[in-house]
Amino acid sequence: MTAQRPDLLDLEVQVCFGLVAASRRVVALYRPLLEPLGLTHPLYLLMLALWQHGRLPLHRLAELVHQDPATVSPMVKKLESLGYVTRRRDPADERTLSIELTDQGRELRRSAESIPVTMMDRLGLGEDELARLRAVLDDLIDRSRTVPD
Template sequence: MTSTTPPPAEQEDWLRLDRQICFSLHAASRAFNGVYRVILKDLGLTYPQYLAMLVLWERGELPVKKLGEHLRLDSGTLSPLLKRLEAAGLVRRERDAQDERSVRVRLTEEGTALRERALQVPRRIMASTGFDLDEIRELRSRLDRLTTALDGAAHEESASQG
């Protein structure tokens, strides 16, 4: 016979949507994407394309595999993104002369020049958040710690299941 006694209130609260950190992060991510969509429209970039350009502006020419590692994207997601950036004249993909299996991606002159116009993006994003620079840094630091902890937990879970 199953009990119809409801769980204690404190446990039931754990299953409320508004108590889920994953949902808060998901909602914030969607809100960020909406703001970025508007701001990046002037640059002709999508948010994932903007992230790829940030890495290339920072690091210069990279193998596609390394770019994917920086962005935490697999090649199936990254290849179409790079194809669109190449069609827009912002990057070039070329086979590595030393290793034909590897493809390198580099900025074109137009891609390099776009960096100047992109300088206003972080300021506009910060203004949209209502946070000051110290609050942004603290939030980013906490999110980095959270990501590291979750990566470790996922690795442990995977190892225990395999």
């Protein structure tokens, strides 16, 4: 007896469904950890990029979080209103807007340091398993970039 092949249009077979469902669940688990810091998950991603790289032009910050500058700009304004970043025009090129952490933004990093370990515990993921998952996701991201729109 041969196993029947699943219908390729079954919801459970869709890569997009698995990614969206997993993303929503994981982001929801971040929420109670981020709310005390005044951050949403998208704002947290911007802060992670700034903690890692320091001052960044807006367009580079947007690239790092795989967003358009027009999407990132209002989020940066929110971070500025929270006192975590400053926005400054580059004197050498007025078209370039640089985003830089404030002292308060750098200090926030200490409060966020426990988040990755807490999330690993909540998800029951060890470091090796997390690294394998990241590698699969990175590969998927790279493959999707090579597909024409």
